[in-house]
Amino acid sequence: MSFDRDQVLRAAADLLTRKATATTEEVARAAGISRATLNRHFPGRDVLVRALEDLGIAECEAALDAARLAEGTAADAVRRLVRALEPCTSLLAFLYSENQLFEGEGQHAGWSRIDERLTALFRRGQADGEFRIDLSAVWLTEALYGLLAAGGWAVIEGRVARNDFTHMIAELLLGGTMRRDAS
Amino acid sequence: MSFDRDQVLRAAADLLTRKATATTEEVARAAGISRATLNRHFPGRDVLVRALEDLGIAECEAALDAARLAEGTAADAVRRLVRALEPCTSLLAFLYSENQLFEGEGQHAGWSRIDERLTALFRRGQADGEFRIDLSAVWLTEALYGLLAAGGWAVIEGRVARNDFTHMIAELLLGGTMRRDAS
DNA sequence: CCCATGTGAGACATGTCTGTCTCATGTGAT
DNA sequence: ATCACATGAGACAGACATGTCTCACATGGG
Numbered sequence: 528m529s530f531d532r533d534q535v536l537r538a539a540a541d542l543l544t545r546k547a548t549a550t551t552e553e554v555a556r557a558a559g560i561s562r563a564t565l566n567r568h569f570p571g572r573d574v575l576v577r578a579l580e581d582l583g584i585a586e587c588e589a590a591l592d593a594a595r596l597a598e599g600t601a602a603d604a605v606r607r608l609v610r611a612l613e614p615c616t617s618l619l620a621f622l623y624s625e626n627q628l629f630e631g632e633g634q635h636a637g638w639s640r641i642d643e644r645l646t647a648l649f650r651r652g653q654a655d656g657e658f659r660i661d662l663s664a665v666w667l668t669e670a671l672y673g674l675l676a677a678g679g680w681a682v683i684e685g686r687v688a689r690n691d692f693t694h695m696i697a698e699l700l701l702g703g704t705m706r707r708d709a710s
Numbered sequence: 711m712s713f714d715r716d717q718v719l720r721a722a723a724d725l726l727t728r729k730a731t732a733t734t735e736e737v738a739r740a741a742g743i744s745r746a747t748l749n750r751h752f753p754g755r756d757v758l759v760r761a762l763e764d765l766g767i768a769e770c771e772a773a774l775d776a777a778r779l780a781e782g783t784a785a786d787a788v789r790r791l792v793r794a795l796e797p798c799t800s801l802l803a804f805l806y807s808e809n810q811l812f813e814g815e816g817q818h819a820g821w822s823r824i825d826e827r828l829t830a831l832f833r834r835g836q837a838d839g840e841f842r843i844d845l846s847a848v849w850l851t852e853a854l855y856g857l858l859a860a861g862g863w864a865v866i867e868g869r870v871a872r873n874d875f876t877h878m879i880a881e882l883l884l885g886g887t888m889r890r891d892a893s
Numbered sequence: 894c895c896c897a898t899g900t901g902a903g904a905c906a907t908g909t910c911t912g913t914c915t916c917a918t919g920t921g922a923t
Numbered sequence: 924a925t926c927a928c929a930t931g932a933g934a935c936a937g938a939c940a941t942g943t944c945t946c947a948c949a950t951g952g953g
Contacts, residue, residue, distance in 0.1 A: 529920090530929080550910065561931045566912065602888065624807045649887070658887045666861075666870050666878050667887055673860025674853060681852040695849050703886030704832070704841045704850055705785065712950095713899080733940065744901045749942065 530564060536582050539575060544621040545683065551575075576625060577635075583622045584637035586615040591644050601652030602701050608648070609675075609697040616679035616692070623676045642668055667700075674700055713747060719765050722758060727804040728866065734758075759808060760818075766805045767820035769798040774827050784835030785884050791831070792858075792880040799862035799875070806859045825851055850883075857883055 538558035542549050549557075551572060555565040569575040590611035596604045612619070626634065649667040652658035658667075674696045681687045687695065721741040725732050732740075734755060738748040752758040773794035779787045795802070809817065832850040835841035841850075861879045864870045870878065 551912095552910085562911090563913090563932080564930060567929090570912080572911085605887075652887065657889065659885070659889050662878060662882055662887065663870065663874075666864065666874070667882070669860050669864040669869060670857055670878075670882055673856040677852050677856025677859075678849075681849065686852060687846065687849050691846075691849070695845060695853075699845055699850070699853055699886065700882075701886045701888050702842070703882065703884050703888075704788075704835065704845065705884050705886075706840065706842050734942095735940085745941090746902080746943090747900060750899090753942080755941085 530560065530568065532568065533582075534558070535560060535565070535568070536578060540579055540582070540618040540621060543579070543625075544617040544679075547621065547624065579618065580622055580635055581637070583615065583618045584635065584641065586618065587612070587641050588637070590615065591641065596644065596648045597651075601648060601655060601657050604648055605652075605701060606693070606697045609700075610693045612675060613692050616675055617683065619672075620676040620679040623672055645671060671696075671700060713743065713751065715751065716765075717741070718743065718748070718751070719761060723762055723765070723801040723804060726762070726808075727800040727862075730804065730807065762801065763805055763818055764820070766798065766801045767818065767824065769801065770795070770824050771820070773798065774824065779827065779831045780834075784831060784838060784840050787831055788835075788884060789876070789880045792883075793876045795858060796875050799858055800866065802855075803859040803862040806855055828854060854879075854883060 535558040539554045542554055542557040546553070551565060552562045554575070555562045558565065565575075569578060590608065594604060594608040594611045596608060598604065626638075645668040646664045649658060649664035653660045653664065678687070678692055678696045682689050682692060718741040722737050725737055725740040729736075734748060735745045737758070738745045741748065748758075752761060773791065777787060777790040777794045779791065781787065809821075828851040829847045832841060832847035836843045836847065857879045861870070861875055865872050865875055
């Protein structure tokens with residue numbers, strides 16, 4: 528019954544993704560610890576959310592590193608990225624919706640770094656003539672977030688198979704819905 | 711100072727989209743009425759959310775009607791649909807995130823109807839050979855929701871221009887990021 | 894003019910979540 | 924065995940949102 532910070536954070540993320548308004552007692556029970564212990568380590572719900580944010584940022588940056596965005600074609604980099612991001616989608620989905628609440632406080636600097644790296648990837652694709660230029664790189668970054676969240680929720684609700692996750696998101700983002708035969 | 715149900719609902723939607731945890735007093739103040747009056751007409755927060763849901767469903771179905779999804783190419787139908795949906799995006803974005811909370815209760819039947827109409831549109835595009843078939847129509851429907859929400863929030867946060875809304879979403883969904891020259 | 898209706902303001906009780914505290918228990922190290 | 928330490932369980936008070944109630948006021952119709 529020792530305290531495993533990482534395991535607690537993951538249990539909290541799993542629960543909060545499904546039920547964003549969960550009580551601290553529910554979070555504690557989901558993590559297998561008491562409310563008192565949860566409060567000793569994370570004094571306040573905002574502290575817990577910030578810790579989840581830090582975890583999400585760390586996992587995102589690890590995924591970005593693992594995807595080696597600078598190598599190969601931008602399209603392949605996007606595919607590697609989506610695949611690398613898949614394990615932390617539910618955490619991202621939670622933080623994505625939670626972020627809407629952080630109105631004025633200014634967002635975590637980590638997200639800016641991640642935004643910048645993603646935007647740079649799309650800009651590279653545009654500069655290489657690989658991606659179209661009438662959709663701004665900033666919008667493509669936002670769209671990727673939206674598709675990841677939509678995909679994560681669709682998987683949770685059983686509307687789509689988890690195995691299809693990477694293919695669905697990456698191929699929709701890259702190729703859209705239109706058939707590409709013609710060519 | 712008479713009570714205008716529709717105006718109150720729109721004010722509530724605007725506020726709740728930006729701050730999903732807003733107090734009933736904040737909602738009332740945003741709508742220009744007192745908390746007592748708000749509670750007379752919407753006894754309970756869930757009643758208010760349900761009313762917003764009904765409003766969102768009604769506006770969605772009106773947009774679906776206006777877009778005449780059965781006419782012309784499926785791609786053009788999607789473009790008309792996104793354009794018709796644009797005015798109620800913020801309400802949709804709120805309901806989209808709020809819906810994650812309705813876990814067990816079973817969702818409003820209206821959403822099923824809307825899902826079905828959207829899925830039918832994508833299926834038609836696939837049957838006509840216009841859309842690719844390796845992305846399921848159900849996923850395309852979910853993706854459209856995700857892109858609408860992402861677009862709505864990106865506009866609210868000033869990351870992208872409101873004028874670009876329709877083009878960004880529709881063209882990304884239809885054509886993806888890849889350049890389409892070649893062909 | 895009088896009355897009915899609807900509203901705003903405020904007070905009040907209630908329920909819930911939260912943060913904190915105490916105390917007993919269990920575990921590991923010495 | 925003993926001690927230090929962390930945890931679990933429960934109690935407690937405070938903060939907050941909520942729902943309800945009363946009362947005063949304005950408006951509109953009879």
